[in-house]
Amino acid sequence: MRLARRITGSVALGTYLVMGALLYFTVIPGAGGHYPPDFQLLGYDAAAITPFLAALTPEAGRAYAAVLAGWDRVFAVALAAWLALVGWRRGGLRVLVAGLAALYAGIDLAENAAIQRLVVGAAPDAAAVRAASALTQAKFASLYLVVLVLIWHLRRPQP
Numbered sequence: 001m002r003l004a005r006r007i008t009g010s011v012a013l014g015t016y017l018v019m020g021a022l023l024y025f026t027v028i029p030g031a032g033g034h035y036p037p038d039f040q041l042l043g044y045d046a047a048a049i050t051p052f053l054a055a056l057t058p059e060a061g062r063a064y065a066a067v068l069a070g071w072d073r074v075f076a077v078a079l080a081a082w083l084a085l086v087g088w089r090r091g092g093l094r095v096l097v098a099g100l101a102a103l104y105a106g107i108d109l110a111e112n113a114a115i116q117r118l119v120v121g122a123a124p125d126a127a128a129v130r131a132a133s134a135l136t137q138a139k140f141a142s143l144y145l146v147v148l149v150l151i152w153h154l155r156r157p158q159p
Contacts, residue, residue, distance in 0.1 A: 005085045012078035019071040022063060030060020038068075038115055041140050043133035046126055049118070056119070065120050068112040076112070080105035083146055086154070093153040100146035107142050111135035 027036060032055030037044050056064070080101040087097030114132035118124045 001085065001088065005082060008078050008082035008085060012075060012082050015071050015075040015078060019067055019075055022067050022071065026063040027056075027060050027067065030057040030063065031055045036064060036115070037118070037132065038072075038111060038136055038139075040133075040136060043137045044129070045133065046124065046129045049124075049129065053118070053124070061119055065116050068116045068119075072112050073109060076105045076108035080108075083150060087150045089153075091153065091156070093149065093156075097146060097150050097153055100142065100149055104139065104142040104146050107135060107139045111139050 023036065028034070031052050034052035034055055036052065037049045040048070083101040083104075084098040087101070088094045111132065114128070114135050118128060118132055121128075
């Protein structure tokens with residue numbers, strides 16, 4: 001179990017660092033300094049992401065789509081697996097932690113697909129932006145929830 005936690009944690013950390021470097025050194029400069037929509041904790045609307053999409057160069061757009069389709073997928077799954085493994089100990093809450101971690105991963109993967117459609121498609125319609133924004137908000141909310149439950153679970157005394 002310890003080895004599995006170390007492997008998934010290392011993969012999550014490594015992909016996070018690679019993803020961050022790609023975003024900060026390729027995507028953000030290629031978008032005129034605008035941050036990608038999945039950085040916006042409270043969501044966004046079409047007016048809020050239009051400057052990012054308008055400034056996005058074709059090279060930066062391809063790099064961002066590659067991050068969403070590759071690195072971010074690996075990160076979401078590795079982070080969810082690590083959270084589930086850290087929480088897998090005695091008690092009934094381990095199933096809740098694992099379930100919430102899986103929920104987080106599913107939402108993050110859906111958000112990646114929704115944002116990728118905004119980036120590679122023509123001018124996004126308002127419904128697609130609302131859906132992507134709702135997924136971004138749900139991603140952060142589910143991640144915070146699983147972390148809070150995990151902390152509570154780990155701090156409880158064991159029988």
